[in-house]
């Protein structure tokens with residue numbers, strides 16, 4: 503079983519979009535992201551959907567900020583009047599600084615027709631449920647279809663479970679446009695029919711419906727569900743079944759970040775008219791692995807050397823976590839898992855995770871050519887420290 507890393511895709515697309523960051527910043531363009539709060543009498547199930555909307559709205563704020571577009575994040579009470587919401591939508595339509603708008607689902611029923619007021623050309627996530635000049639369906643559907651395309655073979659057959667819903671239907675449209683054979687299963691259908699397919703997409707939002715009993719050994723399973731729980735987010739695939747498919751998108755960390763990548767790509771297309779090159783997940787992964795293979799041994803030697811020569815430079819963050827922090831990177835050693843991670847300083851994202859015993863790179867993402875150049879400089883500095891035996895501090 504291999505976990506597909508949605509953050510790898512998001513980081514790749516983010517870097518591509520950041521090439522236009524100064525243009526976006528100079529233009530002072532905005533994206534409106536609107537979500538409703540849950541009403542007090544909502545069921546637990548509905549509350550969970552509003553919570554998912556909050557989490558995904560915050561991810562959208564982060565990606566748009568990263569590429570230089572100002573997010574205008576609007577959180578609304580479900581008790582506002584319909585006229586008030588209509589007014590907000592109208593002002594978004596009229597404001598030329600606002601390139602795009604997203605209204606997070608679910609929305610209280612009384613506002614459904616207000617969504618139809620949104621100017622189609624600003625509808626980046628097809629929240630109006632109607633395609634526009636730019637896009638066929640929602641970003642989630644496109645992201646799922648793109649990951650399927652990375653794995654589909656000529657004779658592939660894709661089961662789209664929940665294919666009658668808006669996102670599922672969008673997936674089917676994208677797959678058909680790419681001439682990938684697919685069929686739709688609905689709530690209540692016999693889930694073992696997924697055995698007729700080599701790829702399964704699930705967008706039911708029904709937590710854990712795919713158990714190890716249901717799921718055969720597919721080439722790929724794409725889990726488009728996201729249900730927040732007290733112990734973290736859960737998808738449509740039960741954790742017990744993760745080991746079965748050859749490749750699976752985990753929740754969290756799979757389709758969620760891929761959706762953010764698609765939204766960033768879409769914004770570049772809508773605002774600048776630029777269509778970014780199509781990514782292929784397996785190709786991106788190979789590229790990242792090659793880059794990590796250059797950096798990981800340097801990080802390993804550097805950490806060991808610093809721990810011996812300058813033990814005071816290593817911070818004990820937790821009982822089992824030891825951190826060496828420079829102005830560019832942070833290297834952490836976890837003594838329980840015996841693994842080393844490399845991240846950029848002040849960023850949460852792990853670029854590389856290395857298991858020391860096997861020397862196996864478990865994670866490789868977000869690594870740029872500039873990172874390679876910096877680490878090669880570190881290598882040169884390490885070499886010269888060894889040959890000259892001089893005590894020169896190396897900038898990490």
Ligand SMILES: Nc1nc2c(c(=O)[nH]1)N[C@@H](CN(C=O)c1ccc(C(=O)N[C@@H](CCC(=O)O)C(=O)O)cc1)CN2
Nearest residue numbers: 554555557558561605606607608728754755756758759
């Ligand atoms: N108009 C829209 N409304 C809503 C969308 C949407 O894409 N467009 N998304 C849903 C909720 N959702 C999927 O159903 C969703 C939830 C979470 C994420 C996400 O980015 N998750 C990340 C981060 C997780 C975390 O921080 O815990 C991940 O999976 O890694 C995306 C989509 C609501 N309404």
